[in-house]
Amino acid sequence: MSASFAPALSAAREAASHQHYPQGALFVVATPIGNLADITLRALHVLALVDAVACEDTRHTQQLLRAYGIERPGAQLLAVHQHNEAEAAGAVIEHLRHGLRIAYVSDAGTPAVSDPGARLVAAVRAAGLPVVPLPGASSITTLLSAAGMTQEGGFVFAGFLPTKAAERERAVVLLAAEPRAVVLLEAPHRIEALAGALAALGERLVTFGRELTKQFEDIVTLPARDGPAWLAGDANRLRGEFVVVLHGASVAADAGDDQRVLKLLLAELPLKTAVKLAAEITGRPKNTLYDAALALRKSEDEA
Template sequence: MGDNFGSLYLVATPIGNLEDITLRARRILTEVPIIACEDTRHTGLLLSRLEIDRAGRRLIAYHDLNEQKQAPILIGLLLQGQDCALVSDAGTPGISDPGYRVVKAARDAGIPVVPIPGPCAAVAALSVSGLPTDRFSFMGFVAPKSAKRLRQFQVLEPDRGTYVFYVPARNLVQVLDELSQVQPNCSVFIARELTKMFEEFISGTPAECKATLGDRVVKGEVTLLINPK
Protein backbone atom coordinates (compact mmCIF):
# COMPACT_ATOMS: atom_id res chain seq x y z
CA MET A 1 0.00 0.00 0.00
CA GLY A 2 1.40 3.38 -0.96
CA ASP A 3 2.18 5.57 2.03
CA ASN A 4 1.34 8.70 0.07
CA PHE A 5 -2.08 7.62 -1.18
CA GLY A 6 -5.15 9.47 -0.04
CA SER A 7 -7.94 7.68 1.80
CA LEU A 8 -11.45 7.07 0.49
CA TYR A 9 -14.01 7.67 3.25
CA LEU A 10 -17.52 6.28 2.84
CA VAL A 11 -19.53 8.71 4.94
CA ALA A 12 -23.09 7.92 6.00
CA THR A 13 -25.34 10.97 6.13
CA PRO A 14 -28.80 11.53 7.68
CA ILE A 15 -31.82 9.92 6.01
CA GLY A 16 -34.08 12.67 7.31
CA ASN A 17 -33.17 14.05 10.72
CA LEU A 18 -30.05 16.21 10.63
CA GLU A 19 -29.28 15.33 14.26
CA ASP A 20 -28.39 11.81 13.11
CA ILE A 21 -25.07 13.00 11.66
CA THR A 22 -22.21 11.56 13.69
CA LEU A 23 -19.37 13.60 15.15
CA ARG A 24 -16.90 11.58 13.10
CA ALA A 25 -18.83 12.10 9.87
CA ARG A 26 -18.93 15.84 10.44
CA ARG A 27 -15.19 15.92 11.16
CA ILE A 28 -14.33 13.99 8.00
CA LEU A 29 -16.53 16.23 5.85
CA THR A 30 -14.78 19.22 7.41
CA GLU A 31 -11.29 17.89 6.72
CA VAL A 32 -11.36 16.30 3.26
CA PRO A 33 -10.60 18.46 0.20
CA ILE A 34 -12.85 16.41 -2.11
CA ILE A 35 -16.42 15.18 -1.63
CA ALA A 36 -17.95 12.90 -4.25
CA CYS A 37 -21.72 13.09 -4.07
CA GLU A 38 -24.88 12.06 -5.92
CA ASP A 39 -26.14 15.63 -6.17
CA THR A 40 -23.76 18.52 -5.54
CA ARG A 41 -26.64 20.87 -4.72
CA HIS A 42 -28.08 18.47 -2.14
CA THR A 43 -24.69 17.91 -0.50
CA GLY A 44 -23.93 21.62 -0.64
CA LEU A 45 -27.11 22.26 1.34
CA LEU A 46 -26.14 19.56 3.85
CA LEU A 47 -22.73 21.18 4.35
CA SER A 48 -24.41 24.53 4.87
CA ARG A 49 -26.80 23.11 7.47
CA LEU A 50 -23.83 21.49 9.24
CA GLU A 51 -22.01 24.84 9.13
CA ILE A 52 -19.14 23.36 7.12
CA ASP A 53 -17.35 25.92 4.96
CA ARG A 54 -17.27 24.90 1.28
CA ALA A 55 -14.32 27.20 0.57
CA GLY A 56 -11.39 25.17 -0.75
CA ARG A 57 -13.55 22.05 -0.90
CA ARG A 58 -14.29 20.42 -4.26
CA LEU A 59 -17.65 18.73 -4.79
CA ILE A 60 -17.67 16.15 -7.59
CA ALA A 61 -20.88 14.67 -8.98
CA TYR A 62 -20.83 10.88 -8.64
CA HIS A 63 -24.07 9.06 -9.43
CA ASP A 64 -25.54 6.10 -11.32
CA LEU A 65 -25.31 7.78 -14.71
CA ASN A 66 -21.64 8.82 -14.51
CA GLU A 67 -20.16 6.29 -12.07
CA GLN A 68 -18.09 4.41 -14.66
CA LYS A 69 -16.60 7.68 -15.93
CA GLN A 70 -16.03 9.31 -12.55
CA ALA A 71 -14.55 6.34 -10.67
CA PRO A 72 -11.18 6.48 -12.52
CA ILE A 73 -11.02 10.24 -11.94
CA LEU A 74 -11.49 9.79 -8.20
CA ILE A 75 -8.91 6.99 -8.15
CA GLY A 76 -6.44 9.32 -9.87
CA LEU A 77 -6.95 11.98 -7.21
CA LEU A 78 -6.57 9.42 -4.42
CA LEU A 79 -3.34 8.11 -5.97
CA GLN A 80 -2.06 11.69 -5.93
CA GLY A 81 -2.51 11.71 -2.15
CA GLN A 82 -5.79 13.59 -1.87
CA ASP A 83 -8.36 12.33 0.62
CA CYS A 84 -11.91 11.95 -0.65
CA ALA A 85 -15.28 11.46 1.05
CA LEU A 86 -18.04 9.62 -0.78
CA VAL A 87 -21.60 10.46 0.24
CA SER A 88 -25.03 9.63 -1.13
CA ASP A 89 -28.05 11.91 -0.91
CA ALA A 90 -29.08 10.07 2.26
CA GLY A 91 -27.88 7.06 4.21
CA THR A 92 -24.86 4.86 3.65
CA PRO A 93 -23.03 5.06 0.30
CA GLY A 94 -23.01 1.84 -1.70
CA ILE A 95 -26.20 0.47 -0.13
CA SER A 96 -28.60 0.73 -3.09
CA ASP A 97 -26.63 3.85 -3.99
CA PRO A 98 -23.53 4.45 -6.14
CA GLY A 99 -20.21 3.46 -4.62
CA TYR A 100 -19.12 -0.12 -5.10
CA ARG A 101 -17.21 0.51 -8.35
CA VAL A 102 -14.93 3.15 -6.88
CA VAL A 103 -14.53 1.11 -3.67
CA LYS A 104 -13.43 -1.95 -5.66
CA ALA A 105 -11.07 0.13 -7.80
CA ALA A 106 -9.58 1.73 -4.68
CA ARG A 107 -9.03 -1.63 -3.01
CA ASP A 108 -7.48 -3.04 -6.18
CA ALA A 109 -5.08 -0.08 -6.23
CA GLY A 110 -4.11 -0.46 -2.56
CA ILE A 111 -5.86 2.75 -1.54
CA PRO A 112 -7.22 2.81 2.04
CA VAL A 113 -11.03 2.60 2.16
CA VAL A 114 -12.49 3.75 5.48
CA PRO A 115 -16.13 3.30 6.57
CA ILE A 116 -17.70 6.15 8.52
CA PRO A 117 -20.86 4.36 9.68
CA GLY A 118 -24.18 5.96 10.43
CA PRO A 119 -27.78 6.08 9.19
CA CYS A 120 -29.16 3.30 6.99
CA ALA A 121 -32.89 2.98 6.30
CA ALA A 122 -32.79 -0.82 6.04
CA VAL A 123 -31.15 -1.27 9.44
CA ALA A 124 -33.27 1.42 11.10
CA ALA A 125 -36.47 -0.25 9.89
CA LEU A 126 -35.29 -3.69 10.98
CA SER A 127 -34.46 -2.46 14.46
CA VAL A 128 -38.01 -1.28 15.19
CA SER A 129 -39.97 -3.84 13.16
CA GLY A 130 -40.46 -6.59 15.72
CA LEU A 131 -39.66 -9.08 12.95
CA PRO A 132 -36.74 -11.55 13.22
CA THR A 133 -33.42 -9.74 12.94
CA ASP A 134 -31.04 -12.61 13.63
CA ARG A 135 -31.15 -13.41 9.93
CA PHE A 136 -32.20 -11.08 7.13
CA SER A 137 -31.65 -10.47 3.42
CA PHE A 138 -31.31 -7.00 1.96
CA MET A 139 -32.87 -7.08 -1.51
CA GLY A 140 -32.52 -3.44 -2.60
CA PHE A 141 -35.29 -1.89 -4.67
CA VAL A 142 -38.19 -4.08 -5.77
CA ALA A 143 -38.26 -5.01 -9.46
CA PRO A 144 -39.80 -2.21 -11.56
CA LYS A 145 -42.40 -4.41 -13.29
CA SER A 146 -45.24 -6.35 -11.70
CA ALA A 147 -44.48 -9.71 -13.35
CA LYS A 148 -40.91 -9.64 -12.07
CA ARG A 149 -42.03 -8.60 -8.60
CA LEU A 150 -44.49 -11.50 -8.43
CA ARG A 151 -41.69 -13.93 -9.26
CA GLN A 152 -39.46 -12.16 -6.76
CA PHE A 153 -42.01 -12.48 -3.96
CA GLN A 154 -43.03 -16.03 -4.84
CA VAL A 155 -39.59 -17.46 -4.05
CA LEU A 156 -39.19 -15.81 -0.62
CA GLU A 157 -38.42 -18.57 1.87
CA PRO A 158 -39.45 -18.65 5.56
CA ASP A 159 -36.10 -20.03 6.73
CA ARG A 160 -34.24 -17.04 5.28
CA GLY A 161 -35.56 -14.73 7.99
CA THR A 162 -36.71 -11.22 7.13
CA TYR A 163 -36.42 -9.69 3.67
CA VAL A 164 -35.81 -5.96 3.30
CA PHE A 165 -36.87 -4.05 0.19
CA TYR A 166 -36.94 -0.42 -0.82
CA VAL A 167 -40.21 0.48 -2.57
CA PRO A 168 -41.12 3.62 -4.53
CA ALA A 169 -44.09 5.11 -2.67
CA ARG A 170 -46.20 5.20 -5.84
CA ASN A 171 -45.92 1.38 -6.11
CA LEU A 172 -46.59 0.45 -2.49
CA VAL A 173 -50.30 -0.40 -2.80
CA GLN A 174 -49.69 -2.49 -5.91
CA VAL A 175 -46.82 -4.29 -4.18
CA LEU A 176 -49.12 -5.16 -1.26
CA ASP A 177 -51.69 -6.53 -3.75
CA GLU A 178 -48.99 -8.68 -5.33
CA LEU A 179 -47.86 -9.97 -1.95
CA SER A 180 -51.47 -10.85 -1.15
CA GLN A 181 -51.49 -13.08 -4.22
CA VAL A 182 -48.32 -15.07 -3.53
CA GLN A 183 -47.56 -14.55 0.19
CA PRO A 184 -50.98 -13.77 1.73
CA ASN A 185 -50.03 -14.82 5.27
CA CYS A 186 -46.62 -13.20 5.47
CA SER A 187 -45.84 -10.60 8.12
CA VAL A 188 -45.23 -7.16 6.64
CA PHE A 189 -43.70 -4.08 8.23
CA ILE A 190 -43.77 -0.75 6.41
CA ALA A 191 -41.48 2.07 7.50
CA ARG A 192 -42.30 5.33 5.74
CA GLU A 193 -40.41 8.62 6.02
CA LEU A 194 -37.96 7.24 8.59
CA THR A 195 -36.64 9.87 11.05
CA LYS A 196 -38.69 12.62 9.36
CA MET A 197 -41.63 14.67 10.63
CA PHE A 198 -44.26 12.33 9.19
CA GLU A 199 -42.55 9.05 10.11
CA GLU A 200 -45.03 6.18 10.01
CA PHE A 201 -44.98 2.45 10.77
CA ILE A 202 -47.60 -0.05 9.60
CA SER A 203 -47.59 -3.79 10.27
CA GLY A 204 -49.77 -6.82 9.54
CA THR A 205 -50.52 -9.06 6.59
CA PRO A 206 -50.37 -7.47 3.12
CA ALA A 207 -54.16 -7.09 3.11
CA GLU A 208 -54.21 -5.55 6.59
CA CYS A 209 -51.50 -3.06 5.66
CA LYS A 210 -53.40 -2.07 2.53
CA ALA A 211 -56.55 -1.55 4.58
CA THR A 212 -54.62 0.69 6.98
CA LEU A 213 -53.37 2.81 4.09
CA GLY A 214 -56.89 3.19 2.76
CA ASP A 215 -57.37 5.41 -0.27
CA ARG A 216 -54.71 7.97 0.52
CA VAL A 217 -51.85 8.76 -1.83
CA VAL A 218 -48.66 7.33 -0.35
CA LYS A 219 -45.70 9.71 -0.42
CA GLY A 220 -42.13 9.69 0.79
CA GLU A 221 -39.47 7.03 1.19
CA VAL A 222 -40.67 3.49 1.95
CA THR A 223 -38.80 0.53 3.42
CA LEU A 224 -40.73 -2.75 3.25
CA LEU A 225 -39.93 -5.75 5.46
CA ILE A 226 -41.37 -9.19 4.72
CA ASN A 227 -41.26 -12.28 6.93
CA PRO A 228 -42.73 -15.22 4.94
CA LYS A 229 -44.84 -17.88 6.65
Protein backbone atom coordinates in the same frame (compact mmCIF):
# COMPACT_ATOMS: atom_id res chain seq x y z
CA MET B 1 -25.71 26.81 9.65
CA SER B 2 -28.41 26.27 12.21
CA ALA B 3 -27.18 27.60 15.53
CA SER B 4 -27.99 24.19 17.02
CA PHE B 5 -25.17 22.58 15.03
CA ALA B 6 -22.42 24.97 16.15
CA PRO B 7 -21.74 22.92 19.31
CA ALA B 8 -21.78 19.74 17.20
CA LEU B 9 -18.94 20.98 14.98
CA SER B 10 -16.95 21.95 18.04
CA ALA B 11 -17.63 18.58 19.66
CA ALA B 12 -16.64 16.82 16.43
CA ARG B 13 -13.25 18.53 16.40
CA GLU B 14 -12.71 17.71 20.06
CA ALA B 15 -13.78 14.07 19.79
CA ALA B 16 -12.37 13.10 16.39
CA SER B 17 -9.46 15.35 15.46
CA HIS B 18 -6.86 13.25 17.30
CA GLN B 19 -7.65 10.11 15.28
CA HIS B 20 -5.69 9.05 12.19
CA TYR B 21 -7.05 10.02 8.76
CA PRO B 22 -4.62 8.72 6.11
CA GLN B 23 -3.81 10.76 3.05
CA GLY B 24 -4.75 9.28 -0.30
CA ALA B 25 -7.75 7.51 1.24
CA LEU B 26 -11.40 7.36 0.26
CA PHE B 27 -13.70 7.94 3.25
CA VAL B 28 -17.16 6.40 2.76
CA VAL B 29 -19.38 8.56 4.95
CA ALA B 30 -22.93 7.74 6.05
CA THR B 31 -25.26 10.76 6.24
CA PRO B 32 -28.74 11.13 7.77
CA ILE B 33 -31.72 9.55 6.04
CA GLY B 34 -33.98 12.42 7.10
CA ASN B 35 -33.22 13.89 10.50
CA LEU B 36 -30.13 16.10 10.27
CA ALA B 37 -29.31 15.42 13.92
CA ASP B 38 -28.45 11.81 13.05
CA ILE B 39 -25.01 12.80 11.70
CA THR B 40 -22.04 11.39 13.63
CA LEU B 41 -19.28 13.49 15.15
CA ARG B 42 -16.65 11.67 13.10
CA ALA B 43 -18.61 12.27 9.90
CA LEU B 44 -18.75 16.00 10.63
CA HIS B 45 -15.03 16.13 11.26
CA VAL B 46 -14.13 14.19 8.11
CA LEU B 47 -16.47 16.22 5.89
CA ALA B 48 -14.70 19.35 7.10
CA LEU B 49 -11.23 17.79 6.86
CA VAL B 50 -11.10 16.17 3.41
CA ASP B 51 -9.80 17.89 0.30
CA ALA B 52 -12.94 17.14 -1.72
CA VAL B 53 -16.32 15.44 -1.39
CA ALA B 54 -17.52 13.05 -4.08
CA CYS B 55 -21.29 12.85 -4.02
CA GLU B 56 -24.40 11.54 -5.71
CA ASP B 57 -25.89 15.04 -6.15
CA THR B 58 -23.63 18.07 -5.73
CA ARG B 59 -26.50 20.50 -5.05
CA HIS B 60 -28.03 18.26 -2.41
CA THR B 61 -24.67 17.71 -0.72
CA GLN B 62 -23.86 21.43 -0.79
CA GLN B 63 -27.10 22.12 1.10
CA LEU B 64 -26.31 19.36 3.58
CA LEU B 65 -22.81 20.68 4.28
CA ARG B 66 -24.07 24.24 4.71
CA ALA B 67 -26.68 23.05 7.19
CA TYR B 68 -23.79 21.90 9.38
CA GLY B 69 -21.74 25.05 8.81
CA ILE B 70 -19.26 23.44 6.39
CA GLU B 71 -18.57 25.67 3.40
CA ARG B 72 -16.95 24.24 0.28
CA PRO B 73 -16.48 25.79 -3.17
CA GLY B 74 -18.18 23.97 -6.01
CA ALA B 75 -14.83 22.78 -7.36
CA GLN B 76 -14.41 20.61 -4.25
CA LEU B 77 -17.65 18.71 -4.93
CA LEU B 78 -17.23 15.84 -7.42
CA ALA B 79 -20.32 14.32 -9.05
CA VAL B 80 -20.22 10.52 -8.75
CA HIS B 81 -23.64 8.97 -9.40
CA GLN B 82 -25.14 5.86 -10.95
CA HIS B 83 -24.82 7.19 -14.51
CA ASN B 84 -21.14 8.15 -14.39
CA GLU B 85 -19.73 6.12 -11.49
CA ALA B 86 -17.38 3.94 -13.53
CA GLU B 87 -15.84 6.90 -15.37
CA ALA B 88 -15.79 9.27 -12.40
CA ALA B 89 -13.96 6.66 -10.31
CA GLY B 90 -10.89 7.24 -12.47
CA ALA B 91 -10.79 10.93 -11.58
CA VAL B 92 -11.21 10.15 -7.88
CA ILE B 93 -8.36 7.65 -8.02
CA GLU B 94 -6.07 10.24 -9.60
CA HIS B 95 -6.81 12.63 -6.73
CA LEU B 96 -6.10 9.89 -4.21
CA ARG B 97 -2.81 9.02 -5.88
CA HIS B 98 -1.75 12.63 -5.38
CA GLY B 99 -2.31 12.21 -1.65
CA LEU B 100 -5.68 13.95 -1.38
CA ARG B 101 -8.34 12.79 1.06
CA ILE B 102 -11.72 12.27 -0.60
CA ALA B 103 -15.05 11.63 1.14
CA TYR B 104 -17.93 9.94 -0.65
CA VAL B 105 -21.55 10.51 0.36
CA SER B 106 -24.82 9.48 -1.23
CA ASP B 107 -27.98 11.59 -0.98
CA ALA B 108 -28.96 9.87 2.27
CA GLY B 109 -27.85 6.97 4.43
CA THR B 110 -24.93 4.61 3.98
CA PRO B 111 -23.39 4.67 0.48
CA ALA B 112 -22.71 1.58 -1.65
CA VAL B 113 -25.56 -0.51 -0.20
CA SER B 114 -28.56 0.51 -2.32
CA ASP B 115 -27.25 3.93 -3.33
CA PRO B 116 -24.24 4.41 -5.66
CA GLY B 117 -20.72 3.95 -4.32
CA ALA B 118 -19.99 0.24 -4.70
CA ARG B 119 -18.28 0.63 -8.09
CA LEU B 120 -16.23 3.54 -6.78
CA VAL B 121 -15.12 1.57 -3.72
CA ALA B 122 -14.25 -1.48 -5.85
CA ALA B 123 -12.18 0.65 -8.23
CA VAL B 124 -10.31 2.35 -5.38
CA ARG B 125 -9.53 -0.99 -3.74
CA ALA B 126 -8.44 -2.46 -7.08
CA ALA B 127 -6.02 0.46 -7.40
CA GLY B 128 -4.48 -0.55 -4.07
CA LEU B 129 -5.69 2.55 -2.26
CA PRO B 130 -7.29 2.59 1.22
CA VAL B 131 -11.03 2.84 1.86
CA VAL B 132 -12.16 4.01 5.31
CA PRO B 133 -15.85 3.46 6.23
CA LEU B 134 -17.61 5.86 8.60
CA PRO B 135 -20.77 4.10 9.80
CA GLY B 136 -24.01 5.88 10.51
CA ALA B 137 -27.65 6.08 9.48
CA SER B 138 -29.18 3.32 7.33
CA SER B 139 -32.84 2.97 6.42
CA ILE B 140 -32.42 -0.81 6.39
CA THR B 141 -31.27 -1.26 9.98
CA THR B 142 -33.49 1.61 11.15
CA LEU B 143 -36.67 -0.24 10.20
CA LEU B 144 -35.35 -3.64 11.25
CA SER B 145 -34.77 -2.28 14.75
CA ALA B 146 -38.42 -1.21 14.99
CA ALA B 147 -40.02 -4.21 13.27
CA GLY B 148 -40.01 -6.45 16.35
CA MET B 149 -39.04 -9.60 14.51
CA THR B 150 -38.94 -12.66 16.73
CA GLN B 151 -37.73 -15.23 14.20
CA GLU B 152 -34.10 -16.25 14.24
CA GLY B 153 -31.97 -16.60 11.14
CA GLY B 154 -31.09 -13.03 10.23
CA PHE B 155 -32.37 -11.14 7.22
CA VAL B 156 -31.89 -10.71 3.48
CA PHE B 157 -31.64 -7.33 1.75
CA ALA B 158 -33.43 -7.54 -1.61
CA GLY B 159 -33.69 -3.83 -2.43
CA PHE B 160 -36.16 -2.87 -5.16
CA LEU B 161 -38.26 -5.61 -6.74
CA PRO B 162 -38.82 -5.55 -10.54
CA THR B 163 -41.16 -2.83 -11.78
CA LYS B 164 -43.04 -5.02 -14.28
CA ALA B 165 -46.05 -6.74 -12.71
CA ALA B 166 -45.31 -10.29 -13.90
CA GLU B 167 -41.65 -10.12 -12.84
CA ARG B 168 -42.60 -8.62 -9.48
CA GLU B 169 -45.11 -11.41 -8.83
CA ARG B 170 -42.49 -14.03 -9.66
CA ALA B 171 -40.09 -12.33 -7.25
CA VAL B 172 -42.75 -12.50 -4.51
CA VAL B 173 -43.13 -16.23 -5.17
CA LEU B 174 -39.42 -16.62 -4.45
CA LEU B 175 -39.75 -14.48 -1.32
CA ALA B 176 -42.47 -16.84 -0.09
CA ALA B 177 -39.82 -19.56 -0.05
CA GLU B 178 -37.39 -17.42 1.97
CA PRO B 179 -37.60 -18.33 5.69
CA ARG B 180 -35.57 -15.27 6.75
CA ALA B 181 -36.83 -11.72 6.96
CA VAL B 182 -36.50 -9.76 3.71
CA VAL B 183 -35.89 -6.01 3.51
CA LEU B 184 -37.29 -4.20 0.47
CA LEU B 185 -37.16 -0.61 -0.75
CA GLU B 186 -39.87 1.11 -2.77
CA ALA B 187 -40.75 4.48 -4.24
CA PRO B 188 -44.11 6.11 -3.39
CA HIS B 189 -45.53 5.73 -6.91
CA ARG B 190 -45.00 1.95 -6.79
CA ILE B 191 -45.79 1.13 -3.16
CA GLU B 192 -49.40 0.17 -3.92
CA ALA B 193 -48.24 -2.34 -6.54
CA LEU B 194 -45.72 -3.83 -4.10
CA ALA B 195 -48.30 -4.09 -1.31
CA GLY B 196 -50.72 -5.76 -3.74
CA ALA B 197 -48.14 -8.35 -4.73
CA LEU B 198 -47.16 -9.06 -1.11
CA ALA B 199 -50.84 -9.46 -0.18
CA ALA B 200 -50.71 -12.91 -1.76
CA LEU B 201 -48.60 -14.00 1.23
CA GLY B 202 -51.68 -13.81 3.46
CA GLU B 203 -50.94 -13.82 7.19
CA ARG B 204 -47.20 -13.35 6.86
CA LEU B 205 -46.29 -10.19 8.75
CA VAL B 206 -45.03 -7.11 6.93
CA THR B 207 -43.66 -3.91 8.48
CA PHE B 208 -44.03 -0.75 6.39
CA GLY B 209 -41.74 2.17 7.22
CA ARG B 210 -42.46 5.52 5.58
CA GLU B 211 -40.47 8.77 5.87
CA LEU B 212 -38.17 7.22 8.48
CA THR B 213 -36.67 9.67 11.02
CA LYS B 214 -38.65 12.58 9.51
CA GLN B 215 -41.52 14.57 11.01
CA PHE B 216 -44.25 12.37 9.52
CA GLU B 217 -42.57 9.02 10.12
CA ASP B 218 -45.02 6.13 9.90
CA ILE B 219 -44.28 2.53 10.95
CA VAL B 220 -46.88 -0.24 11.02
CA THR B 221 -46.77 -4.04 11.21
CA LEU B 222 -49.69 -6.05 9.85
CA PRO B 223 -50.52 -9.21 7.88
CA ALA B 224 -49.44 -8.96 4.24
CA ARG B 225 -53.03 -9.32 3.06
CA ASP B 226 -53.97 -6.09 4.89
CA GLY B 227 -51.24 -3.95 3.30
CA PRO B 228 -53.31 -2.56 0.40
CA ALA B 229 -56.18 -1.57 2.71
CA TRP B 230 -53.80 0.19 5.10
CA LEU B 231 -52.32 2.25 2.27
CA ALA B 232 -55.77 3.10 0.94
CA GLY B 233 -56.91 4.27 4.38
CA ASP B 234 -55.02 7.58 4.15
CA ALA B 235 -53.80 9.38 1.02
CA ASN B 236 -50.77 10.66 2.96
CA ARG B 237 -49.51 7.09 3.25
CA LEU B 238 -48.61 7.16 -0.45
CA ARG B 239 -46.09 9.95 0.08
CA GLY B 240 -42.42 9.56 0.88
CA GLU B 241 -39.87 6.79 0.44
CA PHE B 242 -40.62 3.33 1.84
CA VAL B 243 -38.66 0.58 3.50
CA VAL B 244 -40.55 -2.70 3.89
CA VAL B 245 -39.67 -5.71 6.04
CA LEU B 246 -41.27 -9.02 5.13
CA HIS B 247 -40.97 -10.95 8.38
CA GLY B 248 -39.55 -14.47 8.42
CA ALA B 249 -42.00 -17.25 7.67
CA SER B 250 -43.66 -18.72 10.73
CA VAL B 251 -43.07 -22.41 11.36
CA ALA B 252 -46.55 -22.69 12.79
CA ALA B 253 -48.59 -22.11 9.65
CA ASP B 254 -52.20 -23.27 9.52
CA ALA B 255 -53.98 -25.19 6.76
CA GLY B 256 -55.04 -21.97 5.04
CA ASP B 257 -51.41 -20.85 4.91
CA ASP B 258 -50.45 -24.23 3.42
CA GLN B 259 -52.90 -23.67 0.58
CA ARG B 260 -51.73 -20.11 -0.11
CA VAL B 261 -48.05 -21.08 -0.12
CA LEU B 262 -48.62 -24.10 -2.33
CA LYS B 263 -50.68 -22.08 -4.85
CA LEU B 264 -47.94 -19.47 -5.11
CA LEU B 265 -45.19 -22.03 -5.56
CA LEU B 266 -47.10 -24.36 -7.90
CA ALA B 267 -47.76 -21.45 -10.25
CA GLU B 268 -44.02 -21.15 -10.91
CA LEU B 269 -42.33 -24.43 -9.94
CA PRO B 270 -42.55 -28.19 -10.57
CA LEU B 271 -44.67 -30.05 -8.04
CA LYS B 272 -41.81 -31.73 -6.13
CA THR B 273 -39.83 -28.50 -5.86
CA ALA B 274 -42.91 -26.57 -4.74
CA VAL B 275 -43.64 -29.17 -2.04
CA LYS B 276 -40.04 -29.14 -0.80
CA LEU B 277 -40.02 -25.33 -0.46
CA ALA B 278 -43.49 -25.29 1.09
CA ALA B 279 -42.30 -27.74 3.75
CA GLU B 280 -39.37 -25.45 4.59
CA ILE B 281 -41.67 -22.40 4.83
CA THR B 282 -44.55 -23.92 6.82
CA GLY B 283 -42.83 -26.65 8.80
CA ARG B 284 -45.47 -29.14 7.62
CA PRO B 285 -44.62 -32.76 6.70
CA LYS B 286 -43.76 -33.22 3.03
CA ASN B 287 -46.21 -36.09 2.63
CA THR B 288 -49.08 -33.91 3.85
CA LEU B 289 -48.11 -31.10 1.52
CA TYR B 290 -47.60 -33.48 -1.40
CA ASP B 291 -51.17 -34.77 -1.02
CA ALA B 292 -52.45 -31.20 -0.78
CA ALA B 293 -50.51 -30.20 -3.89
CA LEU B 294 -51.95 -33.12 -5.86
CA ALA B 295 -55.44 -32.09 -4.76
CA LEU B 296 -54.80 -28.52 -5.88
CA ARG B 297 -53.54 -29.65 -9.26
CA LYS B 298 -56.56 -31.91 -9.69
CA SER B 299 -59.00 -29.14 -8.79
CA GLU B 300 -57.29 -26.80 -11.25
CA ASP B 301 -57.45 -29.41 -14.02
CA GLU B 302 -61.16 -29.96 -13.38
CA ALA B 303 -61.96 -26.25 -13.27
